[in-house]
Amino acid sequence: MRLSIPVVWSEAHRRHAPETGVWVGVRIPADEVPERAERIRRSLEDAGAPIVRAEPHADETLLAVHEPALVEFLRTAWAAWSEAGYPGDPGQDEVVGYIFPTPGLLGVVDPHVPRSPAARTGAYCFDTMTPIGPGTWEAARAAVDCALTAADLVLDGAPAAYACCRPPGHHVTSSAYGGSCYLNNAAVAAAHLRDRGVERVAILDLDAHHGNGAQAIFWEEERVLTGSVHVDPGAGWFPHFLGFADERGVANLNLPLAPGSGDDAWLEAVDRLAEAAHAHGSEALVVPLGVDAHADDPNAPLEVTGAGFRQAGLRLGALGLPTVVVQEGGYVLETVGSLVRAVLEGLAEA
Amino acid sequence: MRLSIPVVWSEAHRRHAPETGVWVGVRIPADEVPERAERIRRSLEDAGAPIVRAEPHADETLLAVHEPALVEFLRTAWAAWSEAGYPGDPGQDEVVGYIFPTPGLLGVVDPHVPRSPAARTGAYCFDTMTPIGPGTWEAARAAVDCALTAADLVLDGAPAAYACCRPPGHHVTSSAYGGSCYLNNAAVAAAHLRDRGVERVAILDLDAHHGNGAQAIFWEEERVLTGSVHVDPGAGWFPHFLGFADERGVANLNLPLAPGSGDDAWLEAVDRLAEAAHAHGSEALVVPLGVDAHADDPNAPLEVTGAGFRQAGLRLGALGLPTVVVQEGGYVLETVGSLVRAVLEGLAEA
Numbered sequence: 001m002r003l004s005i006p007v008v009w010s011e012a013h014r015r016h017a018p019e020t021g022v023w024v025g026v027r028i029p030a031d032e033v034p035e036r037a038e039r040i041r042r043s044l045e046d047a048g049a050p051i052v053r054a055e056p057h058a059d060e061t062l063l064a065v066h067e068p069a070l071v072e073f074l075r076t077a078w079a080a081w082s083e084a085g086y087p088g089d090p091g092q093d094e095v096v097g098y099i100f101p102t103p104g105l106l107g108v109v110d111p112h113v114p115r116s117p118a119a120r121t122g123a124y125c126f127d128t129m130t131p132i133g134p135g136t137w138e139a140a141r142a143a144v145d146c147a148l149t150a151a152d153l154v155l156d157g158a159p160a161a162y163a164c165c166r167p168p169g170h171h172v173t174s175s176a177y178g179g180s181c182y183l184n185n186a187a188v189a190a191a192h193l194r195d196r197g198v199e200r201v202a203i204l205d206l207d208a209h210h211g212n213g214a215q216a217i218f219w220e221e222e223r224v225l226t227g228s229v230h231v232d233p234g235a236g237w238f239p240h241f242l243g244f245a246d247e248r249g250v251a252n253l254n255l256p257l258a259p260g261s262g263d264d265a266w267l268e269a270v271d272r273l274a275e276a277a278h279a280h281g282s283e284a285l286v287v288p289l290g291v292d293a294h295a296d297d298p299n300a301p302l303e304v305t306g307a308g309f310r311q312a313g314l315r316l317g318a319l320g321l322p323t324v325v326v327q328e329g330g331y332v333l334e335t336v337g338s339l340v341r342a343v344l345e346g347l348a349e350a
Numbered sequence: 351m352r353l354s355i356p357v358v359w360s361e362a363h364r365r366h367a368p369e370t371g372v373w374v375g376v377r378i379p380a381d382e383v384p385e386r387a388e389r390i391r392r393s394l395e396d397a398g399a400p401i402v403r404a405e406p407h408a409d410e411t412l413l414a415v416h417e418p419a420l421v422e423f424l425r426t427a428w429a430a431w432s433e434a435g436y437p438g439d440p441g442q443d444e445v446v447g448y449i450f451p452t453p454g455l456l457g458v459v460d461p462h463v464p465r466s467p468a469a470r471t472g473a474y475c476f477d478t479m480t481p482i483g484p485g486t487w488e489a490a491r492a493a494v495d496c497a498l499t500a501a502d503l504v505l506d507g508a509p510a511a512y513a514c515c516r517p518p519g520h521h522v523t524s525s526a527y528g529g530s531c532y533l534n535n536a537a538v539a540a541a542h543l544r545d546r547g548v549e550r551v552a553i554l555d556l557d558a559h560h561g562n563g564a565q566a567i568f569w570e571e572e573r574v575l576t577g578s579v580h581v582d583p584g585a586g587w588f589p590h591f592l593g594f595a596d597e598r599g600v601a602n603l604n605l606p607l608a609p610g611s612g613d614d615a616w617l618e619a620v621d622r623l624a625e626a627a628h629a630h631g632s633e634a635l636v637v638p639l640g641v642d643a644h645a646d647d648p649n650a651p652l653e654v655t656g657a658g659f660r661q662a663g664l665r666l667g668a669l670g671l672p673t674v675v676v677q678e679g680g681y682v683l684e685t686v687g688s689l690v691r692a693v694l695e696g697l698a699e700a
Binding site: 022023024025026027028070086092095096097098099100101102103104105106107109111112114115116118120121122123124126127128129131174175176178212216219233234235236237238239240241244247 | 372373374375376377378420436437438442444445446447448449450451452453454455456457458459461462464465466468469470471472473474476477478479481523524525526528562566569583584585586587588589590591592594597
């Protein structure tokens, strides 16, 4: 049976192709690479899914969830950086911060935004692993267009649509990027649904890491439920500072899981997220979908199987709500495509 | 004429010997190196100054200005790091953070302190340029002992004493380290003077960068005036987010200067700091002394001359107050010793 869910796609993701990232002061090979999206697309094409080109949307859609200063920084950072002429070998000369305005630095003082591009980065980025290269803005902007086009398909009556977003977005808050993410594709899509008349929306984040971006963006927003199942940050996993069960916004649910949880515990959490959406009265879903909870993925130890991912699709599909699936993490090139396909096949079959 | 000001010294500074630091994601050679202190000592010995060994002081002296969690982190970070086995070639395997809990990441959530050493660093450090190696704690702790021993000499009646502190300390707040600094030697010395009966103390920071640490530590403390002359952070200089004239605590004065200011403007600012101490009724001075305002120093463009530094010593000495001078920055090995000597000779002559 052909996979009926349309796959929204943009070639522009290839423009973002970091070779390395900086982790604990050491250059390590990048894992959020263009080949990820290519593999996913190929797998979904093989399943017979229709490929839909992303439609451009106006920048103002970004401003529904992001502060103008963040958007402007992302748009201009590479140009300012290359003009400043910072050192770095090719592939290691991207925008990376070095000073960060933590509460410990700032105390009670309201900080100025630094003038030097080197320092300014820390005003908008919270880690050293999310480099901005010459094509990052174009790619990140196109990823948002993918998510918005998928949302439009659902608004136009499709039961579900999948946005093959790259770079991912779920760690980006209203004012800060990081975690290999630049613009919060899923949050923009959710705001788009809300602003086009969907009374209540649920963002149910299946990526193996906490969806801290949507949590922060919609912290005080009753109409947008944010839920996330992820590996317990208290066990030593990104984003480390956030993602705990005691973080409760107006409509927010964090379900951190112990390392090694496996299918049963993970699917029980997926069920709890689905129940929360039902209780919330959500009329549409946005699913930030990472497949890094899979047993083969070194980025999280949740030990979920391919069958588990298919089950997750089935269970979310059982809600019977219009659903926008937005690609987030998943870093094993050999399996990332089949795992995304498993979720979408479950969703389509439900 | 022999320089009469005693020079407090500890060999332990040599234990902190970073080869590199991480700036904008790129390894650059360290400039806060052991040879700095050796050059300063040699220059002051040549001037005939008596060398005094630093006396150990109890850890509780640190807790007068630093949170216990920061002290505990610094004391244990290297052991936890090397046990965790992070990557890095020799000399590039020191404790460096990669995720930082900026307000943009945290939003309204009170963050947890991360469990993984890699992430925990960001809970206590605000940059990537301040690595912790195997001997950093020992050296930083000894630098505090230098400052405290100099304060003791002044409490015992010496008109002035100089602490050859390395690593420096003036960027460290109560809860966060950075800027090549680990413990705030000058702030600990000021708190020691205050707690041993000096009613009012002034910290007058001559380093070319803002003394943000003491500003934050004593923000609400009327008995400790904090003043700083430094290159305008708004012109693109460290610490970038702080050091502006509009930051006013209970007793705090920031005098940012434009790049290229030179002796006249700098000495006028030194005079203003001295006047503020007089108006404050300070009974003792602590002078965080960087000589990086010098024209040869690439770390700040203030273009101060050796004669200017001597004048600064004279002008602060004219206050006639017991004075503890604490070494901060100054990175040109050829001149760092003679510039410190110039300040101390001015101070002694006043």
